[in-house]
Amino acid sequence: MAQLWGGRFTKETDKLVYNFNASISFDQKFFKQDIEGSIAHVKMLGKQGILTEKETVEIETGLKGILEDVESGCLVITDEYEDIHSFVEAVLTERIGEAGKKLHTGRSRNDQVALDMRLYVREEVTATDELVKSLLTALLKIMEENTETVMPGFTHLQKAQPVTLAHHVGAYFEMFKRDRGRLHDIYERMNYCPLGAGALAGTTYPLDREYTAKELGFYGPTLNSMDSVSDRDYVIEFLSALSTIMMHLSRFCEEIIIWNSNEYQFVEIDDAYSTGSSIMPQKKNPDIAELVRGKTGRVYGALTSLLTTMKGIPLAYNKDMQEDKELTFDAIDTVKGCLALFTGMISTMKFNKDRMSESARGGYTNATDAADYLVGKGVPFRDAHGIIGRVVLYCIERGIAIDDMNLAELKTFSPAFEEDVYDAISMETCVNKRLTIGAPGDIMHEIESAGKYLEEN
Numbered sequence: 001m002a003q004l005w006g007g008r009f010t011k012e013t014d015k016l017v018y019n020f021n022a023s024i025s026f027d028q029k030f031f032k033q034d035i036e037g038s039i040a041h042v043k044m045l046g047k048q049g050i051l052t053e054k055e056t057v058e059i060e061t062g063l064k065g066i067l068e069d070v071e072s073g074c075l076v077i078t079d080e081y082e083d084i085h086s087f088v089e090a091v092l093t094e095r096i097g098e099a100g101k102k103l104h105t106g107r108s109r110n111d112q113v114a115l116d117m118r119l120y121v122r123e124e125v126t127a128t129d130e131l132v133k134s135l136l137t138a139l140l141k142i143m144e145e146n147t148e149t150v151m152p153g154f155t156h157l158q159k160a161q162p163v164t165l166a167h168h169v170g171a172y173f174e175m176f177k178r179d180r181g182r183l184h185d186i187y188e189r190m191n192y193c194p195l196g197a198g199a200l201a202g203t204t205y206p207l208d209r210e211y212t213a214k215e216l217g218f219y220g221p222t223l224n225s226m227d228s229v230s231d232r233d234y235v236i237e238f239l240s241a242l243s244t245i246m247m248h249l250s251r252f253c254e255e256i257i258i259w260n261s262n263e264y265q266f267v268e269i270d271d272a273y274s275t276g277s278s279i280m281p282q283k284k285n286p287d288i289a290e291l292v293r294g295k296t297g298r299v300y301g302a303l304t305s306l307l308t309t310m311k312g313i314p315l316a317y318n319k320d321m322q323e324d325k326e327l328t329f330d331a332i333d334t335v336k337g338c339l340a341l342f343t344g345m346i347s348t349m350k351f352n353k354d355r356m357s358e359s360a361r362g363g364y365t366n367a368t369d370a371a372d373y374l375v376g377k378g379v380p381f382r383d384a385h386g387i388i389g390r391v392v393l394y395c396i397e398r399g400i401a402i403d404d405m406n407l408a409e410l411k412t413f414s415p416a417f418e419e420d421v422y423d424a425i426s427m428e429t430c431v432n433k434r435l436t437i438g439a440p441g442d443i444m445h446e447i448e449s450a451g452k453y454l455e456e457n
């Protein structure tokens with residue numbers, strides 16, 4: 001009996017193993033980088049006399065043809081090959097014959113894939129950086145337009161002290177600016193070329209690694225062949241930076257969702273970025289903001305996944321590392337999509353300035369300033385704090401703001417109150433008097449340095 005299905009079982013297993021092992025369904029994403037890397041390699045082999053000039057030209061022309069044909073769609077990458085490297089080499093040999101078989105001289109798929117991934121990630125670091133820059137430009141515009149838009153600043157999601165929308169958005173400007181700093185650092189650290197590391201121990205051919213590194217726009221070659229083929233730190237660093245970008249986007253989205261709620265009505269998300277409900281006709285839901293918030297988990301997942309994959313890998317290359325790709329590609333595409341959509345959403349969002357300032361006024365956000373006013377009149381801060389606490393209680397019972405009390409009423413709490421109290425605790429004063437570096441009253445400097453930063457970076 002066993003023999004009856006034994007043959008079939010083995011065959012099935014072979015197919016399963018093949019599919020399990022293959023990576024072409026996802027590593028075709030870097031066909032361009034794979035071919036660019038091969039062109040640099042082959043030029044170097046020619047220059048070093050490892051290949052003849054004729055072979056070099058044939059291979060280079062063949063590779064360029066494959067690149068063009070894949071890009072134009074007349075050559076389709078199919079899954080009959082194990083990975084993108086085998087596909088390119090097979091098509092090349094099919095097209096140019098014997099010389100094609102020499103492409104892989106002095107190279108292993110281990111240094112080849114290390115190079116491809118690095119080239120791919122390097123491009124994506126730059127592309128992500130550009131998207132973050134566009135977001136910063138959109139944020140700066142909102143800041144410039146809202147230096148006088150008073151709103152409540154929160155701690156514990158309770159109204160705390162008045163700020164301006166410019167100031168609030170300025171906080172995100174700083175966050176995304178740091179994100180760009182991280183991307184920059186990653187680029188600087190990762191921009192070294194692993195090509196020429198071979199399988200793990202270099203090769204006996206006289207390869208010119210400086211040459212290929214320069215050809216491919218790297219600062220230079222990586223310095224240890226075993227590290228070169230097994231280093232995925234830069235992918236982890238990038239995923240970490242992407243996770244932080246998502247964390248920032250998600251926090252902002254959370255605020256937008258709150259601000260967009262019926263209770264707040266601080267903002268109105270443009271129709272193009274909201275959706276309706278299939279049952280409740282009155283609804284306009286902040287789906288895009290919710291999705292960005294939701295997708296954050298997915299990007300964190302990629303980071304955790306790769307960290308976990310890498311943690312038990314002995315030197316040098318191990319097939320586990322093939323797992324670096326799908327989640328990374330997905331994370332990159334997710335973050336880029338989120339950045340573009342978020343920038344669109346925030347640029348078209350309406351800010352209800354009146355609602356915001358009304359809310360700031362209604363939340364006793366000037367209580368600190370009222371206490372500080374009394375301090376200015378010689379009352380010790382601890383006493384002033386107690387007096388204003390009682391004033392606030394009085395106001396809450398009556399459903400009024402501190403500013404709504406007349407002077408006689410105020411004087412029953414402390415004789416130190418004078419007519420100038422109203423000016424001292426107006427929302428405008430509360431904001432404008434906070435002049436320390438980085439405080440809401442300092443917004444013009446903040447905007448100025450933000451503009452300068454965007455010009456220079």
Ligand code: ARG
Nearest residue numbers: 023083109110113319321322
């Ligand atoms: N598909 C492989 C990867 O992504 C390419 C390297 C294969 N190297 C090997 N020795 N099997 O890692």
